[in-house]
Amino acid sequence: MQKLSLRQMKENQRGVIAAVRAGGELGKRIRDMGLVPGTEIKIQGRAPLYDPVAIRLMGFTLTLRNNEADYIEVMVED
Amino acid sequence: MSTTIALAGNPNSGKTTLFNALTGARQHVGNYPGVTVERKEGFYVENGLRFKVIDLPGMYSLTAYSLEEVVARNFLVQEKPAVIVNILDASNLERNLYLTVQFMELGIPVCIALNMIDAAQKRGIQIDADKLAGLMGVPVVATVARSGQGTAELMQATGRMIETGEPKAPLVISYGEDIDEALAEMEQEISALAVDSEFPARWLALKFLENDEQILEMCKTADPALSVKLEKIKERLARHIAGTMDTCTEAVIADHRYGYIKALVRQGVVSHHQDQDRLFISDRIDRVVTNRFAGPLIMIAVIMGLYHFTFTYSGLPVAWLEGLFGWLGGLTEAALPDGLLKSLIVSGVIDGAGGVLGFTPIIMFMFFGIAILEDSGYLARVAFMLDRVFRSFGLHGSSVMPFIISGGIAGGCVVPGVMATRTIKSPRERLATLLTAPFMNCGAKLPVFALLVGAFFAENEARVMLLITLIAWSGALLSAKLLRSTVIRGESTPFVMELPPYRLPTFRGLLIHTWERTWQYVKKAGTIILAISIVLWALMTFPGLPDSQLEAFEQQRESLHAAAVDAVEAELLLIDAKEAEAALRHSIAGRIGTAMERVSYLAGFDWRTNIALVGGFAAKEVVVSTLGTAYSLGEVDPEQTGSLSATLASDPNWNPVVAFALIVFTIFYAPCFVAVVCIAREAGSWKWGAFSIIFNTVIAFGLAVLVYQLGSSGIFGA
Secondary structure (H helix, E strand, O other): OEEEEHHHOOOOOEEEEEEEOOOHHHHHHHHHOOOOOOOEEEEEEEOOOOOOEEEEEOOEEEEEOHHHHOOEEEEEOO | OOEEEEEEEOOOOOHHHHHHHHHOOOEEEEEOOOOOOEEEEEEEEEOOEEEEEEEOOOOOOOOOOOHHHHHHHHHHHHOOOOEEEEEEEHHHHHHHHHHHHHHHHOOOOEEEEEEOHHHHHHOOEEEOHHHHHHHHOOOEEEOEOOOOEOHHHHHHHHHHHHHHOOOOOOOOOOOOHHHHHHHHHHHHHHHHHOOOOOOOHHHHHHHHHOOOHHHHHHHHHHOHHHHHHHHHHHHHHHHHHHHHHOOOHHHHHHHHHHHHHHHHHOOOOEEEOOOOOOOOHHHHHHHHHOOOOHHHHHHHHHHHHHHHHHHHOOHHHHHHHHHHHHHHHHHHHHHOOOOHHHHHHHHHHHHHHHHHHHOHHHHHHHHHHHHHHHHHOHHHHHHHHHHHHHHOOOOOHHHHHHHHHHHHOOOEOHHHHHHHHHHOOOHHHHHHHHHHHHHOOEOOOHHHHHHHHHHHOHHHHHHHHHHHHHHHHHHHHHHHHHHHOOOOOOOOOOOOEEEOOOOOOOHHHHHHHHHHHHHHHHHHHHHHHHHHHHHHHHHHHOOOOOHHHHHHHHHHHHHHHHOOOOOHHHHHHHHHHHHHHHHHHHOHHHHHHHHHHHHHHHHOOOHHHHHHHHHOOOOOOHHHHHHHHHOOOOOOOOOOOHHHHHHHHHOOOOOHHHHHHHHHHHHHOOOOHHHHHHHHHHHOOHHHHHHHHHHHHHHHHHHHHHHHHHHHOOOOOO
16 A cells, blocks of 8 residues: 555546645535545546546546645555 | 425536426526525425425535535525425435535435436436435435426425424534534533524534634624634644644544445445446546547537537527617618707617627527536536646636637627636636636627728738737736736635536526526616617717807808719718718717827827727727728728728828737727626626726737837837
């Protein structure tokens, strides 16, 4: 197991959210959408300019900008 | 009297479809007082039930960060609907329940509509509705809003809830020992003082811990002493959580709320009969549609398609309306004696009403086209693909549609473009788009460009037109950046956005959506536009020429009659034109234009150009016809500018530098007043309407002076 930021994940890679380091509105929005520790996610793809990133969780697809993904730590299999 | 119920749920849960299914055509769209959030209400009358249904804005949570959420929350606590009908996307139960739990914590009775149950079943998701109802302690009805399945049962369940009318105690979730303890302590403090009985005490305490600005502010004003006490408890808790768990209170609260939901769902509510990672049709479409190479190409095709749809297909009804108003004008022209009344009715009222209604087909087609893209889910993909580009300028991926419709592809219209900003959910990005979209080259600016390019740049026509488009885009993007780092400065709104599965829009939903928006425009904006067009008419008409001058023109005519008969017709027309020129110069608009000459010479504009530009505030193509009047050519048809073009080309006051300065000025200066009215309405304040007039004109003048001064100094060898 290895911890990295969501930005560093590759397409189709899976992981489990370890922590969300953002506060304020951004933190609230991220958590409201179900990105809380323990949630399983998969990188669905990236926009043509590599930003934002689309992730799959709990049966739906969510998009985040890379600089927002920086706040999210994910545990991934080696 | 009918009981009020509220319809609430996540975006993309089929809320609007359910609302349409329940209320049919019996609905009304308005705004919440003082804000631009739409308030939709309608009536459900069936099976002996009669409810007033309020469609709350779509939301994921009940924070105070977005206007939609604050409005919804205020509505729930102040107007206290008897029941919240909470619509959930059955394929997305956990995330949708996050909002449900917050409603229940607020203590308002909830009735759950488990919507799109058919789509969930197709995805192999089986939901035990009875079990969910038992665990949550609320009625749960499976529905398919699109076909109306389950809606009658849903309303019956709602009716039963209202009948039994037993008050619901707010749901209490455990947020872990530390927080629970703090909550209990705060609750005691609050109950002892009863700051505000509208909210349950525990809910207030919880929001206080979540740093909810609205609640913090409320406590501070209502009872500063209590606020200080609560603040102390909050800080102590925050320190403790940071020390022991290395995180913040808000995060722990969200964790527990989701934990509560996950635990509940795992008790056999949901069972999966298929591999959860299977690629559904929607994902397979996305493989192509958001592909690095195919995606942008498809997007360009779709945008061009929308543009074509909005402006080409609306052409026919626009022509009918123009024909109708032309005919009405002609009728009045013939029926009334010459004079002010006739001028007022023909040029003020009929032209004004024609101006208002002339936009309606375009607005209808735009809303219809955008609604298809939005309801199908494609618009979210456009925002996803373009966000990186627009974010650099402080805008949002969704800003592209308003720009394109406003004239990003030369020939659009700012009025529907400005209305298309409703698809942008981030307030600051939306305002910046709203204020910069008018820089795009709308169809009414094109005759002005055609006139000037034809007269001075005929040999480079295509290249200059391309340059004009590029100037408009870079001007719009750079001024958006400027606005976002000055008057609308602030963090970019988080892009955390759902990519909903692709869905076929319902035709009925599209029609209702289009009709409501268009009607709103005619009703609200239309009346103001009509009033302003009468004011503009007065500006161009009053004061009339003094009698002595009128007599002079009359004498000229008479002397002509006395002289040779040959070419009298042409000469008479010339005198008419001279009279029109004199009248225009004598009017208030003319005086403004003449007075401004002292400043405008910096950009190379004389009084004639100034008057034409003042006239352009009515509609940009009026620049051409007014310029015609000012050059004694009579009324110039913006489509036929040959003689005016020749006049300008041979006039010593004109040269390519002046022409280019005027082109630049036309791109940027104040939007026409119809657009200004719409900007003010969309931004929710006349302040922004006034701002767009001043800001744009200042930028336009600055750039025009720059072009003229640099051009005349011979730097470009001109």
